Amino acid sequence: MLTCSHLAAQSPESLRVMTYNLTYFRSFTSFCTSTNNPPGAKEGWLQTVVAHAEPDVLVCNEVDGGSATAHGRILSQCLNTNGVTRWAATDLYTNGSSLINAVYYDQTKLGLKAQGIISNDVQNNPLVRGIDVLRFYYKDSLLAWNPDTVFFTLFAGHFKAGNTPADVADRQKTAEAIMNYLVTKPRDSYYLLCGDLNMPKSQESGFQQLLNYSNATVRFYDPENQLGNWSSNGSFAALHTQSTRDGQTNDGCFSGGGLDDRYDHILTNQALLASAARMRYLPGTLKPLGNDGLHFNAALNSGANFSVPSNVLTALYELSDHLPVVADFEIARLGIGLSELRERPVLSRSESGDYVLQRISAESDWTVEVFDASGRLIERERWPAAELRWSPKHLARGWSVLQVQSPSGSTKFAVLK
Helix, strand or coil: CECCCCCCECCCEEEEEEEEEEEEECCCCCCCCCCCCCHHHHHHHHHHHHHHHCCCEEEEEEEECCCCHHHHHHHHHHHCCCCCCCEEECCCCCCCCCEEEEEEEECCCEEEEEEEEEEECCCCCEEEEEEEEEEEEECCCCCCCCCCCCEEEEEEEECCCCCCHHHHHHHHHHHHHHHHHHHHCCCCCEEEEEEECCCCECCCHHHHHHHCCCCHHHCEECCCCCCCECCCCHHHHHHCCECCCCCCCCCCCCCCCCECECCEEEEEEHHHHCCCCCEEECCCCCEECCCCCCCECCCCCCCCCCCCCHHHHHHHHHHCCECCEEEEEEECCCECCCCCCCCCCEEEECCCCCEEEECCCCCCCEEEEEEECCCCEEEEEEECCCEEEECHHHCCCCCEEEEEECCCCCEEEEEEC
């Protein structure tokens, strides 16, 4: 089909974000060893989970930060495997913690514009773990002609675990550091926070910093507005992300007790919740993968669980004591329109299959050029008459752009599909 209109819009692009605490991924301690936390097996399980979930952005917590090995192996052994080449890794950042965040993205959909890390709290003291800050842009197929694409910022975090007053204070300091970043740095219209926040309830001071920060314009929101005391509360059973296990903790490497805590989150700013936003959260899509809502205080694989295929269920159980959380977004794609012309072309299709371009008068020659979505010139024609017949034999599949140039030098665009 060929279209030429004042505004030719493309269908929206879907984007799935997944955040996943991988539990000491290639990081070994006295209680989590290469025997009870086998690195090779975990790579295979992660590959299975990602192949099933098909995210476009993957945020990983608890990846070994001692070297680049673990970060690189997720890319090469878990993502870009079996002919898949779409994944790219962000750079490895650390504030000195032995456990880091590792973030990956579909490079066919997204580009990485900038990356940094929040290392210190507002008093300039080191955070327990740094918060990665990543600025992405959508690689619209029409980007060569219109740079006004969607940008968004992703904060990747793993807050301090534990229930002591010091642990709670550390989480609050981390939340404050994120909010301070938002009010002191240039920010995109859209941003989200992904990771293991380790808070048992939304009433905790750190979560309140995110939800009710003094500057209302930068606050975060729970996309499904499921706030309250999540811990050991069956009302939130479908949102619990820890623990996948009951008594089988691999000699203490993993936590037990069954699914009873909501630690892992994808939070958004308010702009992402607007129905008419250029990037928006799709209501109802935020969920912990593998949680059927029927395993409160039970192991993930206890009895029947048909929320995912059996091999994925096994991978989720074995890989970590957390479940990944996914959320879907929609990005409005660009349109390149034909601006108001004194002699606007009219396009039609002839019986022979050629496209016919007509205008009211032909006082002077115009030039018609056809480009593919990469900006390469496909064809060039002089338009010496009131009618130009153009054969689409060289038109590639997908979007192309017809450029019409008058003798005055003004250039107008129409979208061809």
